[in-house]
Amino acid sequence: MTAIEAPSRIEPARIENPSSELVDLSLEVVAKAELLGRALHPETAAQLARTVRIMNTYYSNLIEGHNTRPREIEQALDGIEPLDDRRDLKIEAVAHYRVQQNIDERAAAATLPDPASLDFIRQLHRDFYAGATEKMLTIAGNNRSFIMVPGEWRRGNEQDVEVGRHLPPASDRVADFMAYFHRRFAFEPESNEKMLAVGPSRSARLFAMATAHHRFNYIHPFPDGNGRVSRLMSHAMAHAAGIGAHGLWSISRGLARGLAGGPKGRAEYKEYMAWADEQRQGERDGRGNLSRKGLELFTGWFLRVCVDQLDYMGSLFDLDALGGRLKRYVDRHETLPAEAARLLQEALVRGAFERGEAPRITGLPERSARRLLKALTDEGLLASTTEKGAVSLRFPTHALDILFPRLYPEGV
Numbered sequence: 001m002t003a004i005e006a007p008s009r010i011e012p013a014r015i016e017n018p019s020s021e022l023v024d025l026s027l028e029v030v031a032k033a034e035l036l037g038r039a040l041h042p043e044t045a046a047q048l049a050r051t052v053r054i055m056n057t058y059y060s061n062l063i064e065g066h067n068t069r070p071r072e073i074e075q076a077l078d079g080i081e082p083l084d085d086r087r088d089l090k091i092e093a094v095a096h097y098r099v100q101q102n103i104d105e106r107a108a109a110a111t112l113p114d115p116a117s118l119d120f121i122r123q124l125h126r127d128f129y130a131g132a133t134e135k136m137l138t139i140a141g142n143n144r145s146f147i148m149v150p151g152e153w154r155r156g157n158e159q160d161v162e163v164g165r166h167l168p169p170a171s172d173r174v175a176d177f178m179a180y181f182h183r184r185f186a187f188e189p190e191s192n193e194k195m196l197a198v199g200p201s202r203s204a205r206l207f208a209m210a211t212a213h214h215r216f217n218y219i220h221p222f223p224d225g226n227g228r229v230s231r232l233m234s235h236a237m238a239h240a241a242g243i244g245a246h247g248l249w250s251i252s253r254g255l256a257r258g259l260a261g262g263p264k265g266r267a268e269y270k271e272y273m274a275w276a277d278e279q280r281q282g283e284r285d286g287r288g289n290l291s292r293k294g295l296e297l298f299t300g301w302f303l304r305v306c307v308d309q310l311d312y313m314g315s316l317f318d319l320d321a322l323g324g325r326l327k328r329y330v331d332r333h334e335t336l337p338a339e340a341a342r343l344l345q346e347a348l349v350r351g352a353f354e355r356g357e358a359p360r361i362t363g364l365p366e367r368s369a370r371r372l373l374k375a376l377t378d379e380g381l382l383a384s385t386t387e388k389g390a391v392s393l394r395f396p397t398h399a400l401d402i403l404f405p406r407l408y409p410e411g412v
């Protein structure tokens with residue numbers, strides 16, 4: 001076997017002796033993830049996790065160049081018209097949302113499998129393409145055309161890929177590379193693999209979340225969909241590393257926007273991925289095939305992106321600030337009297353309240369209070385699971401500009 005086709009080509013796969021800068025960053029991520037959403041009522045947090053999932057779906061598909069707007073995603077979750085000319089994009093967005101929802105739910109129930117296990121990764125790909133049309137699965141270009149089988153690794157020459165300037169392993173080597181990937185990135189290794197694998201340490205898992213993200217894309221095991229699947233895998237790894245914060249943040253917004261903001265920030269993800277593709281640069285650059293420095297650069301950037309996203313989400317979900325923005329929403333809507341803010345504040349703090357409590361909360365007579373409640377449910381800001389049941393907060397897309405500024409780029 002030539003050196004280039006040996007799976008150890010992905011070494012160094014992990015950060016073995018982290019610099020103090022990387023250690024400090026990892027501690028910061030852990031501390032911030034633990035605080036995120038702590039003050040929120042579980043019902044409010046669950047509704048926010050839904051908003052975050054739509055956001056993650058939007059950004060992860062945007063990185064692929066698929067611009068499916070948040071409002072479209074929200075509507076598509078309720079069903080997609082058969083003749084809709086953006087049907088394929090919507091199918092893809094809904095699938096992404098559902099896969100993440102499943103990850104979040106399994107993380108909450110403590111039944112999430114090892115996110116580096118090959119069955120799990122292949123299932124992510126299968127589920128992401130569930131419902132995809134033949135057109136969506138057709139890979140064409142470079143004098144070839146074939147239909148991708150969801151959940152199956154690349155195989156055969158015609159499924160070889162290029163990623164920018166990087167040439168991933170030949171398709172017939174993917175199974176071996178992924179077996180090696182699992183040995184190096186298993187969070188829950190078999191006893192005889194423990195020495196090589198990540199294991200239970202939280203900081204080791206956090207570094208592995210970053211490096212596995214790159215090494216997975218470096219292998220590029222599927223003909224297409226690697227980026228989206230890797231971002232879902234990273235989301236699952238965040239949960240498994242204990243920094244998932246109940247689904248209240250996710251990595252895709254950060255990968256899409258970078259740290260610098262604007263066009264420069266949008267280019268960062270690809271730039272840092274390319275750093276980590278670099279071959280080892282001489283004696284002082286580790287002992288693997290690839291550059292240790294390049295991997296450390298990527299990992300530092302990835303963790304700073306995590307910190308930035310956690311800070312931003314923390315600022316959005318701060319109880320006082322969110323209460324203030326709910327009030328601003330009411331102030332800006334002439335049809336809503338000032339008392340509406342009291343109802344929203346009550347739902348924010350208590351998670352839910354009974355409809356019959358509206359007169360007491362607002363100080364309004366029964367009929368006016370009932371009319372106000374109806375106005376807020378019509379706006380989509382309050383809702384209940386049963387018709388007469390207790391109401392809780394919702395975060396409809398049309399209100400996000402005011403409630404969560406900068407969650408999306410302007411004008412989407």
Ligand SMILES: Nc1ncnc2c1ncn2[C@@H]1O[C@H](COP(=O)(O)OP(=O)(O)O)[C@@H](O)[C@H]1O
Pocket residue numbers: 063064163164165166214217218222223224225226227228229230270273274277
């Ligand atoms: N230089 C690089 N090295 C490794 N991976 C890269 C590089 N540049 C981009 N990528 C990854 O490749 C992904 C695109 O691969 P692709 O299979 O088309 O995934 P998707 O269809 O989900 O976007 C990007 O989202 C990124 O994660």
Ligand SMILES: [Mg+2]
Pocket residue numbers: 064224225226
């Ligand atoms: Mg693609």
